[in-house]
Amino acid sequence: GENVEQHPSTLSVQEGDSAVIKCTYSDSASNYFPWYKQELGKRPQLIIDIRSNVGEKKDQRIAVTLNKTAKHFSLHITETQPEDSAVYFCAARTNAGKSTFGDGTTLTVKP
Amino acid sequence: EAGVAQSPRYKIIEKRQSVAFWCNPISGHATLYWYQQILGQGPKLLIQFQNNGVVDDSQLPKDRFSAERLKGVDSTLKIQPAKLEDSAVYLCASSFATGLFSYEQYFGPGTRLTVT
Numbered sequence: 001g002e003n004v005e006q007h008p009s010t011l012s013v014q015e016g017d018s019a020v021i022k023c024t025y026s027d028s029a030s031n032y033f034p035w036y037k038q039e040l041g042k043r044p045q046l047i048i049d050i051r052s053n054v055g056e057k058k059d060q061r062i063a064v065t066l067n068k069t070a071k072h073f074s075l076h077i078t079e080t081q082p083e084d085s086a087v088y089f090c091a092a093r094t095n096a097g098k099s100t101f102g103d104g105t106t107l108t109v110k111p
Numbered sequence: 112e113a114g115v116a117q118s119p120r121y122k123i124i125e126k127r128q129s130v131a132f133w134c135n136p137i138s139g140h141a142t143l144y145w146y147q148q149i150l151g152q153g154p155k156l157l158i159q160f161q162n163n164g165v166v167d168d169s170q171l172p173k174d175r176f177s178a179e180r181l182k183g184v185d186s187t188l189k190i191q192p193a194k195l196e197d198s199a200v201y202l203c204a205s206s207f208a209t210g211l212f213s214y215e216q217y218f219g220p221g222t223r224l225t226v227t
Contacts (some may be wrong), residue, residue: 001169006153034215043202044154045216071162089153097142097206099216100152 002027004092006102013080014110021105023090024072028093030092030100033066033073038104046076047088080109113137115219123175123225129191133220136184142166144202144216145188145201146176156201160186193226200224 003026013019025033031052036044040097050057050064050073057064061080066073087106093099116135126180136143141162146154157176158168162183171178174193180186190197200221207214 004153043220044213045218049215089151096166097144097159097161099144099154099156101155103153104151 001015002092002098002100003028003092004090004100006090006104006105008105010106010108011018012108012110015044015080015082017080019075019077019080019107021088021090022072022109023074023102024070025100026071027047027091027092027094027100028071029094031095032093032097033064034091034093035062035075036089036091036101037063038089040086040092044089069087080107082111084108085109112184115203115205115217117123117201117219117222119222120220121223121225123227124193126226127214129190130193130224132201132221132224134186134203135188135190136203136218140217141183141208142206142207142214143180143186144204144206145186145202148200148202150199157188161225171220190224191210193224195226197210198224198226 001046034049037047038044061078063076084103087103087104091099138217148154157171158178160180172188177189179181202221203219206216218222
């Protein structure tokens with residue numbers, strides 16, 4: 001089955017700096033790659049996603065890149081703010097809709 | 112639009128007891144998922160329904176877990192008997208459809224289960 005590895009597990013940055021989280025996947029059938037933000041005690045919320053026919057997608061301070069050949073994708077957050085502090089999960093999904101999640105990255109943005 | 116509803120929000124049971132969780136997806140969403148999220152880990156898919164049929168239940172511990180989605184709308188997930196390692200948050204999610212174009216999953220608030 002699919003295996004998704006996410007790094008780093010924790011990340012601490014200064015406010016205004018950039019943060020990068022990386023994920024690798026194993027199943028070449030995966031074609032949809034969402035990123036979720038989960039605040040303590042709350043449900044995961046989709047922040048950005050990318051499909052396999054696209055190499056990069058940007059939404060204001062957030063961007064995602066995908067390298068299908070290497071089977072890895074990354075989340076980039078620029079100009080980080082304290083409210084960006086949360087746990088971020090990547091996921092890989094197949095056509096059948098089965099999603100496999102990474103184990104999460106705890107991002108702390110220091111004021 | 113109303114979101115995914117789940118109940119109860121919290122449940123504490125003793126090991127070997129049984130428990131049931133309920134999920135009501137967003138209206139019109141054909142696909143429903145149940146995930147188990149253990150503290151410090153990402154959500155793990157337990158079962159996926161397309162309408163009232165099971166698409167994937169390969170990671171569902173079928174000796175103790177069962178799920179159904181009668182009439183293709185609401186769903187229940189049951190654990191019988193519960194073990195200590197079942198302590199987790201159980202998340203229900205729904206999406207409009209699956210297939211060639213994947214759609215966003217919307218998560219419910221989850222049920223936090225503690226097994227003592």
